[in-house]
Amino acid sequence: MRSLLTLMSLLGAGLLAATGGAAAQSGDDPPTVVASEYAYAGVEPEQPKGTARFAFRNAGKETHEAILLRINPGHTLKEALDAQLEGKAAKVLGFTYAAPGKRGKTIRAKLTTGRYAFICMIPDRKKRPHHSLGQIARFRVR
Ligand SMILES: [Cu+2]
Numbered sequence: 001m002r003s004l005l006t007l008m009s010l011l012g013a014g015l016l017a018a019t020g021g022a023a024a025q026s027g028d029d030p031p032t033v034v035a036s037e038y039a040y041a042g043v044e045p046e047q048p049k050g051t052a053r054f055a056f057r058n059a060g061k062e063t064h065e066a067i068l069l070r071i072n073p074g075h076t077l078k079e080a081l082d083a084q085l086e087g088k089a090a091k092v093l094g095f096t097y098a099a100p101g102k103r104g105k106t107i108r109a110k111l112t113t114g115r116y117a118f119i120c121m122i123p124d125r126k127k128r129p130h131h132s133l134g135q136i137a138r139f140r141v142r
Contacts, residue, residue, distance in 0.1 A: 029055070030052075030053035030054055030055045030106055031043075031044070031053075031054060031055065032054075032055040032056065032057050033054050033055070033056050033057070033066050033118060033137070034057050034058075034059050035056070035057070035058045035059065035060055035064035035065075035066065035098070035120065035135070036058075036059045036060040036064075037060045037061065037062060037130075037133075037135075038120070038124075038130045038133035038134045038135040039134055039135055039137075040066065040118055040120075040135060040136075040137035043118060043137035043138075043139055044139060045138070045139050045140065046139065046140055046141070046142065047111055047116070047139050047140070047141050048111070048141070049111055049112060049113065049141055049142075050110070050111060051108065051109070051110050051111075052108070052109055052110075052111050053106050053107065053108050054066070054068070054094075054096075054106060054107045054108075054109075054118075055103070055106045056096040056097075056098055056103060056104035056105070056106065056107065057098065057102075057103050057104075058097075058098035058099065058100055058101065058102055058103075058104070059101075060100055061100050062100060062122070062124070063097060063098070063099050063100065063122060064097065064098065064120050064122060064130065064135070065095065065096065065097035065098075065104075065120050065121065065122055066095070066096050066097070066104070066107065066118045066119075066120065067085070067092060067094075067095050067118065067119050067120070067121060068092070068093045068094040068095070068107055068109055068116065068117075068118055069085070069090040069091065069092055069093065069116060069117050069118075069119060070090060070091045070093055070112075070114055070115070070116055071089065071090050071114065071115040071116065071117065072088060072089060072090060072091065073114070075088065075089035075090065076089065077089075077090070077115075077117050077119075077136070077138070081119070081129075081131060081132075084121075085121075090117075093107075093109040093110075093116075094107035094108065094109045095107070097122075111141045112141065113141050113142060114140075114141055115138065115139075115140055116138065116139050116140070116141065117136055117137065117138045117139070118136070118137045119131040119135065119136050120135040
């Protein structure tokens with residue numbers, strides 16, 4: 001698990017660096033994705049196109065993450081989850097995580113028309129990934 005977190009952190013840092021030149025959204029506070037057991041709150045089901053920022057806060061009692069996925073056309077979120085996010089079903093656009101009561105770093109990603117989801121892959125005590133317990137927030141960009 002620790003190695004996955006490290007990998008995802010590095011991936012997230014690389015993505016942030018790659019999009020770091022994008023203009024900030026006029027100083028507005030980004031919407032906050034709030035994680036708990038086992039859900040997210042604060043994710044609007046429809047989002048505008050363009051560069052988006054998502055702040056992250058963990059209001060739960062366990063560590064949670066938010067992996068932002070773009071589901072590729074012709075594929076499903078289930079396919080992506082079944083493949084542990086490897087393969088063609090989805091692309092990881094960003095990643096953040098936070099310990100209980102803490103804030104994670106803000107995800108920044110360029111959104112184009114399509115289907116997206118935040119998921120948490122951290123396992124519970126019985127080794128079930130949190131997304132299998134309902135920690136998924138889907139949204140759409142038209
Ligand atoms: Cu979680």
